[in-house]
Amino acid sequence: MNWVYVKYFKDHDGEEITVRGWVYNKRESGKIRFLIVRDGTGLVQCVLVKSELTLEEWEKFSQLTQESSLEVTGMLRAEVRAPGGFELIVKSINIIQIAIDYPITLKEHNVDFLLDRRHLWLRSSRQHSIMLIRNELIKATRDYFYDNDFVLIDTPLITGSIGETASTLFKTEYYDFGTAYLAQTGQLYLEAACMAHGKVYCFGPSFRAEKSKTRRHLSEYWHVEAEVAFYDNNDNMRLQENYVSHIVSRVSQKCRPQLEALERDISLLEKVTTPFHRLSYDDAVIKLQQVGSDIKWGDDLGADDETILTQQYEKPIFIMNYPSKAKAFYMKRNPDNPETVLCSDMLAPEGYGEIVGASQREDDYDLLLHRIREEKLPEESYGWFLDLRKYGSVPHSGFGLGIERTVTWICGLKHVRESIPFPRMLYRLYP
């Protein structure tokens, strides 16, 4: 059998080939019947001509329902009017399984109905495009770090040290040690690894028990984090804008058909070039107050604040040097204003908001210990982390980017739940 995927049809014009896949749609007009088959890489129009088929083959068409699985053999020929530019003149059909009453039809369904059937929804063309974009984004990420001499360090997902804030921890029993946590970040371990390798990154799931329903939060998300010894916060921002503009440009080049299928305005993505805008937290607060936000100096930016702020920009913006009390314990105190820390959040434009959290790390033993105590974190779990400030401490910085929020922005989606194959949220563990 000459099995060929739709995406490779252009190399097989005029050959007899077999396509394996699922029925997407069908229609007929008299003595010609059209079967639209999807094979995971594309759609092909299969043409049944009554005069050229046995009655048995011709009648198989009537049994076939949406999402039935099959193999179709026939002659491939270029046809500009067909979707994808080819059609398959059918010689024979091998039905593998008939799907009865496939629940997702080509009409519109509401989101909860679709999320309950996420295992099937993934087959639909919009979801298919989103997953291909996600795939490209992750490949571009790995390539970027590899090509720029970063070493991949896989950090643990079960941990005894709280990485961010105690309020969003998932807990689990861990043998005789009592409670362990699912990692919110790999950062603390990357800090150790950057003292061994210089430039490191990790890519894996992070867990946050987010007890609120928002369009930006998942309980489990995929997190790309990088850490570099001897980088200060400015070096760190240059790295981030370089990385983010690289992946956006790669996706806009390689996933044009998918972005078009999602009706994304690609010209906006093409504007994502370095340098990104830089705004201090102080200025952001003033700007927000001017447009009516009730934010006060000292508060973290709320989701609405981020939306308002980023609607005014076409490129991502860095908000720099937040108040220390709004941020995590490990951020380095700003020598110019000890009430603030050397950090930045990168906010995606068009209202999308935070996609990256970043900072220079506190590298002074006493100041770090003071912050751990101030936050009432279990000091005994941080001995190893404090060691890094005892044995050759150096300035170092890093960041974490949420893959789903980035996919959501690049695809122009309304909610982060469509950017991950099987979303985990406050009200969802199924499928």
Ligand code: 4AD
């Ligand atoms: O800002 P966050 O909490 O920063 C950290 O975890 C640092 N330790 C990163 C570092 O410096 N190595 O999270 C980083 C990013 C956010 O900007 C956001 O994109 C994403 O992770 N994120 C979430 N994405 C989806 N659902 C959630 N509940 C998320 N929480 C954070």
Ligand code: MG
């Ligand atoms: Mg953050």
